[in-house]
Amino acid sequence: MGREGELVRALVPEFERRNPDLRVHVQQVPWSAAHEKILTAYVGEALPDAIQLGNTWIPELVALGALAPLDARIAAAALAREDFFAGVLDATAIEGTTWALPWYADTRLLFYRSDLFTAAGVAEPPRTWAAWRAALAQVRARGGAGRHAILLPLTEWEPLVILALQRGATLLRDGDRYGDFSSAAFRGALDFYLSLFHEGLAPVSGAAELANLQQDFAAGWLASYVSGPWQLGELRRRLPPAFEAQWGAAPMPAPEAQADDAPGLSLAGGASLAVVRSSPRREAAWRWIAFLAETEQQAAFYALSGNLPARQSAWRDARLRSDPKAAAFHAQLEHVRATPKVPEWERIASRIARHAEAAVRGAESAEAALAALDRETDRVLEKRRWVLARDDAAGSTP
C-alpha cells in the first residue's frame, strides 16, 4: 500500500533472480482505499496471492477465513522467531496461530523540541508521568501565549490507548466480549490525559493543527507530539537540515519509574505480509514473503523507504545504527503491546476518541463518557458474543 507498494518493486529483480520460475507482479493501492478494497476483493473472490496488511486488520481477515496459517511454513524455513520484535510478532498471532509475517514495525513515541525543553530547564526527556507533566509545565511557562507544550489531537485515539496500556488496562474483558473502559486502570489513564488539557499543556483542538504540523513544530507552536516513524521522514523532508539538531525522539514515559529503566509501553503497529488461503500459488506467495523477511532485504527496504525493520538483526545495518532517533524507536519496540485482536477494534477505537473529546470539552464527565463508551462497545460486540456462544455450544473453536 501507499509508497511502499512502489518502492518494493526495486526488490523484485533479486527475488526473480533467485527464483527463475517465478514472476512477481506488485499492485499498489493507496492506504485510504486499501481496507475497503481488500474486503471487496474477498467478496468478489479476486484477492491476490500475497497481501500486505495493517496489523490491526489481521483479526478481521482471520474472521473471514481469508488467510493461510503460517506456523508450519515458518518452522520448515527455520525462520528465527526470536529475531522479530516480540510485541510485533505477537500482533500477527491469534490464539496461538501465526497468520502473517511482520514486514515493518511501527510504534509511537514522543517527538519533542530538545532545544525548547533544554531552555526551559528540562535536560533529559521525561521517563515518568510525573516528570512528563512537570517538564511540560516548565516548557509552557517559558513558551508564551498560543504556544503549547504538547499537541494531542482530539481526533487520535492512540495516545489515550497507549496511556491505558501502560496502566495495565485490558480495554476489553471476558475474552474480548465486553468493553472494559470503566475499569480503574483506564479511568486512571483518562484522568492523566484530561489533566494535560485542563492544566493548559495541550490545546483543545481537533485536526486543524495537523495541516501544518511540521511547520508549526519548527516554529515552536507545539513543543512535543506523539507520533510514529513516518514523522522522522516527514520532518527531515519538509524542514531545513539545520533543524535536525533542534528536535529529538524519546520513548514513552512510564506511569512510575521502572526497575530496569525501561520505557513505558507503546502500541505494536506496522504492516505484515500474509498468504491468501484461496490462492492456487500459496507456495510461491510464501517464498516471496519469506524473501522480504530476510535480514538483508529488511535492511534494503529500510534504505528505500525509511520504514523500520521488524527483524532485530536488520537493525545492525550502518544506516540505522548511526541514527540516534531511530535508536529511540528500537528501545520502544522492545516494549510494545497490541490492541485487542477483534474484528471490531477499528470501530471501537474510533469511538474512544469521540468520548474522550466529550470529556476534555466538559460536555460529559469522565465517568459518563466511559460508561457511554462501554455501552456502545457492548452493542458493537453483540454479534461476536452470539457467534462465540454458538460455536462454544457446537463444540468447535472460533
Next chain:
Amino acid sequence: MSPGLWFVAPALTAIALFFLVPVAASLGLSLTDFDLYTVADAANLRFAGLDNYRQLLDDPVFWTSLRNTVTFVALGAPLSVAVSLGAALLLNHRLVRWKGVFRTLYFLPVVTTLVAVAVVWRFLYHPRVGLLNRALETVGVAPVDWLGDPRWAMPAIVLLAVWKGFGFNMVILLAGLQAVPAQLYEAARLDGASALQQLRHVTLPLLAPTLSFVSLMTLIGHFQLFAEPYVMTQGGPGDATRSLVLLMYERGFRWWSLGQAAALAFVLFAIILAVTLAARGVGLLRPGEARP
C-alpha cells in the same frame, strides 16, 4: 395490452431491474443483521425483524446525526435559496453589464471538485492563519476554531455548502426571471410601484413555480448531506457534523454492518417523504402550480 404499455415496457423493465429490485433487496437487508461475520459465513445471518429500527431509536448517535442534519437543512436550505435568488435578481437587473461573465463566475463553484475545494477551505478556516479569522480580527472578533469547535463546525459546513451550491439554483431562477414579461414591470412602474413593490407583486408571484421547484429540490438534497462533512471533518469534532448519510456510509461501508445501514436508509427515506409531504400540505411547495 395497449400499445402505450408496450412502448414504456423497456424503460419500466430498466427501472424495475436497477431501482425497484435493489430497493426491495435493501428493505430485506434491513430486516437482518448482515455484517462482516455474515460475509465470512452465510450461516451467521440472523433474521432481526424490526430490531435494527428499534436499535436506531435507542442509539444516541442516530439522534445526534438527525439533529445535525435537521440543523443543516434549517440553516442551509433557506440560506442557499435566498442567496441564489438574490444573485439571480442582481444578474437580471437591466443595469448590469457582462452578465455572461458574472453568470459563469457564480456558477464556477458548482463545477469545482469538492476535495480540492475542501483543502483550500480548511486553510481558510484555520484558527491561526486562516483568512476568515484574520478578517474577523480586523473588526475585533476573537479567533474562532471553525472546524474544531462543536458549536461552529456545522455553520462552517453550511457556509461551504451554500458557496458551493448557490450557482446551480441561481441559473434556474435566472431562467425563470427572464420568463417574466417586461410589460408587467412597465405597467407596475406606471402605477407608481417602487422597486420593492415590483418585487413583491410582480416578480415573486410569477417566479413561484420555479421557486417552488428549486426549494423542494434544495430541501431534499440538503437532507442527503454527505460529501462536505466526509471531506472536511469526517463527522467531527465529536459527533458535531455527523450527518445521517455519513453515519450510513460509516456503518455500511467502513464497518460492513449493512443491515443497520439499510435500516438507516429507510428511516431517512421516511423522514424526507414526511417533510416533503408536510411542506406541500401547508401549501409552501407546489411545483407546477402558480400561487393564488
